[in-house]
Amino acid sequence: MKKIFIWIFALMLFAVIVSATTLQEFYKDFDDQTFDGLVYSGFIIDNTRAHTVSYSAFCASETSCDMYNATLDTSGASVVNISFWLNDDDMEPADCYYYANSTTGWNLLGSCDASSLGCSDDVWCHMTWSSSDAQYKHSGFGFRITPTPAKGENAWVDTINITYEEGVADTCTPPGSGDWNVDCSDACDWSSGPYNVPADMYMTGTGIVTLSALMDFTAGSGQEIYMSTGCELRVSSGGEIRG
Ligand SMILES: [Ca+2]
Ligand SMILES: [Ca+2]
Ligand SMILES: [Ca+2]
Numbered sequence: 001m002k003k004i005f006i007w008i009f010a011l012m013l014f015a016v017i018v019s020a021t022t023l024q025e026f027y028k029d030f031d032d033q034t035f036d037g038l039v040y041s042g043f044i045i046d047n048t049r050a051h052t053v054s055y056s057a058f059c060a061s062e063t064s065c066d067m068y069n070a071t072l073d074t075s076g077a078s079v080v081n082i083s084f085w086l087n088d089d090d091m092e093p094a095d096c097y098y099y100a101n102s103t104t105g106w107n108l109l110g111s112c113d114a115s116s117l118g119c120s121d122d123v124w125c126h127m128t129w130s131s132s133d134a135q136y137k138h139s140g141f142g143f144r145i146t147p148t149p150a151k152g153e154n155a156w157v158d159t160i161n162i163t164y165e166e167g168v169a170d171t172c173t174p175p176g177s178g179d180w181n182v183d184c185s186d187a188c189d190w191s192s193g194p195y196n197v198p199a200d201m202y203m204t205g206t207g208i209v210t211l212s213a214l215m216d217f218t219a220g221s222g223q224e225i226y227m228s229t230g231c232e233l234r235v236s237s238g239g240e241i242r243g
Contacts, residue, residue: 022081025072025141026162030055040067043157051085051124051158059147059155067157070101070142077164080136082129082143084161088114088121089154091147096155098127101142102135112145112155124158137167172209174198184209184231191238199223206230211239 028037031053033045042065046058059065074080082100093111100107109129110116119125143162147155172188174180179200182188184207193213200223203209211233217223223243227233235241 021166022163023166024161024163025074026069026160028160029053030057030158035067038067038069041065043067046156049087049124049156051087056087056156056158059149059157061149061151061153064146064148065155066144066146068099068101068142068144069162070140070144072141072162073139074137074141074164075139076167077137078167079130079132079165080141081161081163081165082109082127083159083163084127084143084145084157085124085159086112086114086117086127086145087124087156087158088112088117088119089149090121091149091153091155095149095153096145096147098146099144100129100131100136101140101144102133103138103140104135106144107135112147182209182231183207184228190215197223201225203227203231203233208232208234210234210236211241212236213238214240214242217241217243 026037029052030045033055035043042063043057043059045055047054048058050056057067091113093113093116096112098109098112100109112127114121114125117125117127145157149155171181171183171186174195174197177198179202180197182201182203184203184205187207188209190209190211191213193215195213195215197215197217198219203226
């Protein structure tokens with residue numbers, strides 16, 4: 001006969017900490033003197049002005065410049081972040097635009113002249129943009145910058161950094177194998193089972209989870225449920241734990 005043991009323990013020795021981690025997706029400082037990793041036109045490598053080390057991407061006056069990467073994978077992210085530095089010599093808002101690639105194409109984010117970035121001409125201005133919008137979480141995410149400086153105007157771009165924050169896993173869905181680590185703060189509502197628990201079940205964190213369906217411990221004898229204090233399991237009508 002299979003048995004289910006329920007343990008309550010205060011020390012969360014088995015707690016699985018699931019937290020957002022910022023990961024780098026793309027970085028370019030042009031100090032390798034290449035445009036590797038980018039699709040571009042108009043820009044050239046230049047060492048007149050640089051934010052990092054010696055080189056940057058330069059868009060000279062009376063040139064239509066374009067630079068992008070739309071192959072970044074942000075699926076599963078919780079937040080995506082774009083950061084770059086721009087040095088504007090006399091451009092106006094209509095002379096420089098930047099974009100992010102959504103699931104339906106390029107979305108204009110704004111102008112990238114100094115005044116639009118809250119900065120001054122002829123110094124390095126930092127542009128940062130973040131979004132948690134679902135349209136930016138996909139395998140074709142990217143950024144684009146298109147300066148078109150007129151006569152007497154110039155633009156330099158440097159230190160492009162694209163990062164994303166990992167999505168926090170939903171712990172309410174049983175894994176296909178191995179232990180099921182439930183974060184009680186996910187407030188699981190187990191109402192559409194049966195749920196097959198492949199090994200042990202660890203319930204940590206603070207919150208209330210509700211079971212109103214069948215939860216079946218199917219692997220064999222010795223499967224156990226561990227609950228830390230602070231996690232409350234409410235078994236309501238229709239709820240059943242079977243081992
Ligand atoms: Ca650089
Ligand atoms: Ca202009
Ligand atoms: Ca300007």
